[in-house]
Amino acid sequence: MAPWGYEKDNGPAHWHKDCPIANGKNQSPIDLINGEVKYDSGLKPLTAKYVPFSDAKFLNNGHSVQFQPSAGNGSELTGGPLAVKYNFEQFHFHWGNNDTEGSEHRVDGKMYPAELHFVHWNSTNPSFKDAVGSGGPNGLAVLGFFLKVGAENAALKPITDLIPKVKDAGTSVTVPSNFDMQAILPATLTDYYTYDGSLTTPPLAECVKWIVFKQPLEVSAAQMEAFRSVINRDGKPMGGNYRPPCPLHDRAVKTSFK
Ligand SMILES: NS(=O)(=O)c1c(F)cccc1F
Numbered sequence: 001m002a003p004w005g006y007e008k009d010n011g012p013a014h015w016h017k018d019c020p021i022a023n024g025k026n027q028s029p030i031d032l033i034n035g036e037v038k039y040d041s042g043l044k045p046l047t048a049k050y051v052p053f054s055d056a057k058f059l060n061n062g063h064s065v066q067f068q069p070s071a072g073n074g075s076e077l078t079g080g081p082l083a084v085k086y087n088f089e090q091f092h093f094h095w096g097n098n099d100t101e102g103s104e105h106r107v108d109g110k111m112y113p114a115e116l117h118f119v120h121w122n123s124t125n126p127s128f129k130d131a132v133g134s135g136g137p138n139g140l141a142v143l144g145f146f147l148k149v150g151a152e153n154a155a156l157k158p159i160t161d162l163i164p165k166v167k168d169a170g171t172s173v174t175v176p177s178n179f180d181m182q183a184i185l186p187a188t189l190t191d192y193y194t195y196d197g198s199l200t201t202p203p204l205a206e207c208v209k210w211i212v213f214k215q216p217l218e219v220s221a222a223q224m225e226a227f228r229s230v231i232n233r234d235g236k237p238m239g240g241n242y243r244p245p246c247p248l249h250d251r252a253v254k255t256s257f258k
């Protein structure tokens with residue numbers, strides 16, 4: 001099989017051949033159906049403490065554009081449904097070729113134009129890779145933010161301004177050290193959905209505590225167009241790099257809000 005992607009010949013319907021867990025019972029993303037979620041008053045806000053990175057790259061890996069520090073720097077996530085501290089690993093995006101599609105998670109069947117994932121790994125493991133393979137839903141904690149078109153996002157502008165420099169697959173650029181990742185996040189990380197799931201790309205490991213925020217972030221139309229100019233490994237627009245929703249099976253989706 002050609003390396004996995006999102007085209008007809010290598011897209012989500014093919015992934016099960018190399019990753020049989022694709023048909024597992026804890027797969028992501030899912031459709032977050034408000035009539036089926038359950039409020040949990042024990043779910044407190046998340047706390048993200050992000051320290052500016054002196055050496056980080058922004059890269060086009062052929063299926064997303066990704067902010068990737070060269071090493072950890074004490075940036076961490078705690079609180080919410082998490083029992084321990086999680087180390088920041090990377091953030092990346094999924095988006096569509098028009099404003100009616102692009103997000104991985106959906107809310108009552110509605111897709112947003114894009115979704116931003118902040119990936120963290122359980123600090124009781126020696127590395128990100130070990131956390132992915134650690135078994136069970138506590139290896140990674142991924143924060144999901146929906147993006148909708150509106151005002152320009154000043155916190156994301158240093159990143160979206162770099163997109164033209166990573167238009168082609170396999171290219172990367174150094175991110176200025178004064179980039180303030182913390183500024184991307186809302187001041188309080190309160191209203192979210194949380195459930196046990198998987199990576200949404202191969203290897204699709206069922207190792208993720210998903211935390212998807214109810215309130216979308218805004219980006220400008222120009223910032224959305226920047227994403228839509230990115231090219232994938234086959235020389236086609238990368239837009240459409242989202243997996244469709246997977247069956248919930250007997251999982252519960254909890255909310256921190258009523
Ligand atoms: N999309 S996702 O956030 O599940 C994800 C990860 F967490 C880790 C690696 C790749 C990837 F795509």
Ligand SMILES: [Zn+2]
Nearest residue numbers: 092094117200
């Ligand atoms: Zn993702």
